[in-house]
Structures are given as structure tokens and as C-alpha cells.
Amino acid sequence: MKTSIRSSDAGAMSSRPGPGWRGGWLALALGAALWSLAAPAADNAQTDRLALAREYVANAKPHGFLDHLPPPDPDADADRLRLARAVRAMPREVLAQSLAVALAERASLEQLREAAAYARSDAGRFAADCFARMPFAGARGEGCFGSDEDQQPLFAQVVAAQSGVPGQVYQLAAQGMQGAIADALRALMASDDDTRRFFDDYCARQPQAGPCPSLRPPSGATPTAESRIHD
Numbered sequence: 322m323k324t325s326i327r328s329s330d331a332g333a334m335s336s337r338p339g340p341g342w343r344g345g346w347l348a349l350a351l352g353a354a355l356w357s358l359a360a361p362a363a364d365n366a367q368t369d370r371l372a373l374a375r376e377y378v379a380n381a382k383p384h385g386f387l388d389h390l391p392p393p394d395p396d397a398d399a400d401r402l403r404l405a406r407a408v409r410a411m412p413r414e415v416l417a418q419s420l421a422v423a424l425a426e427r428a429s430l431e432q433l434r435e436a437a438a439y440a441r442s443d444a445g446r447f448a449a450d451c452f453a454r455m456p457f458a459g460a461r462g463e464g465c466f467g468s469d470e471d472q473q474p475l476f477a478q479v480v481a482a483q484s485g486v487p488g489q490v491y492q493l494a495a496q497g498m499q500g501a502i503a504d505a506l507r508a509l510m511a512s513d514d515d516t517r518r519f520f521d522d523y524c525a526r527q528p529q530a531g532p533c534p535s536l537r538p539p540s541g542a543t544p545t546a547e548s549r550i551h552d
Contacts, residue, residue, distance in 0.1 A: 366430055373433035374425040378417050380440035383494040384501065385453030387411070403519050404531060410516070411505035419504040423497030428490050436490035444478035445487070451479075452491075503535035 378384075387408060393401045428436070439445045482488060510517040524533035 367425070370425040370428070370430050370433055371421060373430070373437045374421040374428065375418070377433060377437045377440050377490065378421045378424065378494065380437070380445060380449065381491065381494070382449045382453060383491060384413070384416050384420060384498065385449060387413075387416075389454050400523060400527075403523075407506060407509060407516055407519070410509055410513070411502070412508050412512075413505070415508040416501050416505040419501035420494055420497050423500060424490070424494045427493040427496065432486050432490050432493075435486045439482050439487040442478075444475045444482065447472070447475045448479045448482070499535055503532055506532055506536060 390405070390408065393405045425433070440449065483491070506516075506520070510520055520533075520536060523530070524536060527533060528537070
């Protein structure tokens, strides 16, 4: 007995998925699941890097030298005196946060872990204080890395650290200094009309002097300190 297949049945059968369709959908589902897992993992890593960068900046104080800048000569011109006042008045919390954000973008999680642990140590704290004063303590850093025998073990640890990962991270932090100073000055200008008027006038007269190139927004953009700093 012959069995006839209606044309409608034949069409339905020909439109059914082939045996490989399940594998294709399974691959898509697996890919979506992996992506959904990878996105939070990436976010967590970024959050961890920023937390460690904040801790590192708080202890290593790569911006500490700003608190040891010698005052300008009393007979310095008005611009230099006003610039010195602005540097002293810059909000340090904005400066530190900007440094941490930039450092978290440059350093790996492993680098930040090692550098943060070193910055918490006695040698790290000793180095932070010394490096903040060294540019203004003479060529040999008198009063910093002295000849005190009690300091020699710390000095040896600092030397070893500076040739390793902590030294690399310190250099990475220093790379963000110019942008961090600009962010802090912008925050000061936003809160103090006198400072804003000074920099508007000063940078109009001397657009390439001091912090003016960094304060100038990029072409087509109007960034603020808040635009670069994320909690």
C-alpha cells in the first residue's frame, strides 16, 4: 500500500530545523551566558583596581611634594605669587582621586596589590615622606635618606622596592600628575570666582605657561574635574 504525502506536509517537513540547529542555539546561549558572567567580572576587577589605587595614593602620597613647595620670593611678580596661592589652595581630595583614577587605568591589579602593600609598610611610609621632601632638600636629599644607622634597613628596602613593582607604580602615578593638578585647579576655579578670574586672565595672556595648556579643554569638548573622576 502506497502512502502519499500531501504537499502541505512535505513543506512542513522541509521547513523543520536540521539536526545541527540545537548545537547552534546551544553555542549562542553559552556565549550569552559567558558574556553575562564576564561583564560583572570585568566591572569587579576595575572596582578592585580603583580601590587599590586609592589606597596606594593615600599612603604613597605621590603628590606630597606639593605641600613642601618653597614659597616664592617676596619680590616675585604678581602672577607667580597668585599661582603659588592657587597651588596651596587646590583641593587635595580632588587631586588624590584624579591620581587614583588615572593610576587604576595604567596599572594592573597585581601591580597595585604589591605597591599598595609596600606603601602600607614602614619602608613605604618612610619613602613617601622622603620623596615628598627630596626635591627641595638638596641634591643628596639631606635630612631625608641620612646616615642614621637606624634608617639603613629601611633605606635598603626602599632601594629594592624602587627597582621593582612599587617603583614602576610610582612612575605610573607620576604620569597622571599633570592631569590631576589640572582637575584640582578646575575644582578650585569652580568654587572660587577670584581664582577663576585669575586663570581666565592669566591663560589668555600666557596660554602656554604653567598649567594653562592642561586647563584648556580639548577641541569639541568641555571636560570638568567631575567628568574624569568617578566614585
